[in-house]
Amino acid sequence: MAIRGFFRRTAVLVATAATAATLLSACGSDNQVPLRVSSDGTVSMRVAAQVYAKALARTGVWVDVTDEVAGDRRLLERAAEGEVDLFPAFTGDLLTTLTPAPTAVTGDEVATAVNRALPQGVTIGDPASVSNRRQLVVAESLIGTSGLADLSDCAVLPAGLPLVTTGILTSEERRSFEVCRFGSIVDQQSPAQVLAAVRDSRALGTLTGLEAAGTLAGQDAVVAVRSADAGPMAEDLVPVFRSGSIGKSQMKALSRVAGELTTADVVAMSNRVAKGADPAVVASEWVSTHGV
Structure with missing residues (x-):
């Protein structure tokens, strides 16, 4: 009887352990960890952040969007520390933040210089056709x-x-x-x-x-x-992200945004948000309309 009781208690413990392991596995799954998207809090960047977020959400990941209301330097620090997974920025602003005396001017030159200066594990995606160059x-x-x-x-x-x-x-x-x-x-x-x-x-x-x-x-x-080779450095909109947080499906989604989003789009959406529209709703409409 004592032996049978022992095995019954052992079976219960094993079953309980298995259940706990299953729950821990579920809680630790990728679907339970949000991909954290942020912005500097300006209207145009709130719009851009929501566009990226809506496109990423279509790949099946859980996306959480917050506005940091801070400059690129703080956002870069938070990305390097693993507290932010993605935020939108203009390449020229990034380069000025990362480099004391930048000399790059063209879009390709600035993007290359930014990638070289970014913290380890942080990179930029394809630039959209959105320019804030003066x-x-x-x-x-x-x-x-x-x-x-x-x-x-x-x-x-x-x-x-x-x-x-x-x-x-x-x-x-x-x-x-x-x-x-x-x-x-x-x-x-x-x-x-x-x-x-x-x-x-x-x-x-x-x-x-x-x-x-x-x-x-x-x-x-x-x-x-304007001039392609003279004037202020390029200011092209890019997603800045932690490379370990973005998979192949998400990279494709970001590239689709880059291929569709224009300066006029951002201006039009920003104007709606400035008048009181919800940036999440405005961005969702754009993503749906453009099939991103």
């Missing part, structure tokens, strides 16, 4: 009289014109526009104020890529002047 904006009438076609030839414009800009130009941006021989700088203006100053040919202006896409649409009096 652009020179000039009155169409001034373009017509000077024949200016490329930023590198900006010296054909009259010297000493004030340069009106949104935000505050970085030292790299100042150097990039020096070819235009501008006079004083009037900074921290709104995009509308920049256009008003430039429209009468008495000033030059600068706008970021997103600002230009949102402001110059339908404008005939003011145009943007």
Whole structure:
């Protein structure tokens, strides 16, 4: 009797252990661990983060989205520490954060330099057709009289014109526009104020890529002047992610986003969010519409 009791107790213990092991296995499965997507909290990056998140969720992974409301440096630190799996960023901003005096200018050069400088285990995905590179904006009438076609030839414009800009130009941006021989700088203006100053040919202006896409649409009096090889460094939208967190299916999803998402898309979605729309809903609609 004692022997039979012993075996019964042993069987119960084995069954209990097996059940516990099964529960632990389920709790530790990939499906129970969210892929953590974050952003710096700006409207455009909240939108981009949600677009990446919705595309990743379609691969069957559980995605959790939060807004860090911090700069790229903090997001990079959190990714390196394993606290964030993916966040969107512009390549030029990343390179400036990672490198004291970057010299890369073109999209490929900047992306290569960023990848070399990223913390171990952190990488970037394919760039989308979304650029926030700062652009020179000039009155169409001034373009017509000077024949200016490329930023590198900006010296054909009259010297000493004030340069009106949104935000505050970085030292790299100042150097990039020096070819235009501008006079004083009037900074921290709104995009509308920049256009008003430039429209009468008495000033030059600068706008970021997103600002230009949102402001110059339908404008005939003011145009943007760009150059592939001159001007401020490229600012292409990329996903920054922990390589160990992204599998083949997720990589394909990120590449599909890169092939579809444009500057105009981000501007349009950002405008909706700025007016009160939920970025998750707006991004979900975009992903569904584009079949990403």
